[in-house]
Amino acid sequence: MSERLRNKTALVTGSTSNIGQAIAEAFAAEGAHVIISGRNRERGAQVVEGIRASGGRADFLAADLDGSAENSQDLADRAREALGGRIDILVNNAGIYPAPATTATDEKTFDEVYGVNVKAPFFLTAAVAPTMTESGGGVIINLGSWIARLGVPLGALYSSTKGAMETLTRAWAAEFGPMGVRVNAVSPGVVLPPAPEGGEPHPGEIMMKGTPAGAVGTPDAIAYAVVWLASDEAAFVHGTVVDVDGGRTGVAVIAA
Template sequence: MGVSGKIAVITGGAKGIGATAARSFCEQGAQVAIIDMDEKAGETLAEKLHGEGYDAAFFKADVSNEQDVNAVASTIIEQFGKVDILINNAGITMDAMTLKMELSAFRKVLDVNVTGVFNCTKAFVPSMIESGSGRIISTSSVAGTGGNVGQANYAASKAAIIGMTKTWSKEFGPKGITANAVAPGFIETELTKTIPDKIVAQLRQLTPFPRFGTADDIANAYLFLASDEASFINGTVLEVDGGMLK
């Protein structure tokens, strides 16, 4: 896809879907800046990609911290010259039924999943405006479009991402920058392997397609929305969920 020669920033890029996306963008010819709090995993991934001949680098930052984000954004733009693509992939869960959820857990999830996306977008978009083009791709969820039991904080954060995405499509579209969101369904990762078999069985019943999603499925959605082929797609939420029933 048309991302060759582009500079892509991927938050939460050290592991899971983010790491798969980092490799996919590298394989398609992009230069990749990986942002994550997990320094060991991030450095290991960047070194491995660099050793395979790809242009990738790791930067440690807490996306919920504005000063942290502004500092790393300045470093990345100085090192790479500009930023063409921002993948707001970083996110956390702290699940509990609403009546048992601590306010601190509610706030923490919104701090990372919402404020983090806001901080990164605000920090990197000026570089895109200067270039006259760019792609903002943020990770929502089917929980943000349909809700989910035990995830009031997570669902609220992912719904907020959709609202910000549609706002940014209007604010930044006239400047040649598109803003879109990807809403994954059930995606098999290391974290989802800990989900009880009973819950997995319920999720299978909700997913008409005969398998769950993979990190590659989400990385491919990121790639498409970041590509030249998607230049007229703006303000869209791409659901990658196998037709999950809501």
């Protein structure tokens, strides 16, 4: 790759698997020193090992981002120390997706999902953004979701959290942009790891029929967009949500 993030430091939450892992690996391939964070130490160690084996720089920090301000501040402090005193890029990727019906959602589940998906990135951003401004600037990238704008059955709780993150993206761009911190978001569509040959079609594949892409995306597709937003190539991009969804939300779906 072109080392667009050479000498940059990055914290990617929820990066022990799937989209977060792909983002961390792409950042490292572009020259950044990346903090992998998540709850699973074994998976985190594997991601770090893979990045280092490819010549990249990465470290793992265990973190339970449950929504408490204390846990978010603790991760920010430990990441900053591990990265030599500064965090140039923050990716708020960690999230959970229970999908009960609205009438079947209890208060504990509601609070847990909002804690992980909204409160944790809110307080992590609050902990990281001021030190970014002190260091001369930085980049914050949030992960939204296509179902924040296109309703699906059983998606009320999760999609509302992603709608909140997209709104926070614009608000934070207004709040922190004048201080040198760019804030944007990526809204993934139906994203799945590559499927084995001959397997049964995943429900997500059916949802993408009739779209311009005609197929699901992979975690790498999201990672490429995040790398661009983190790089100087996107220096004039503020408060934007980039749809990486195969055209699912922006184009009429043609029934097969």
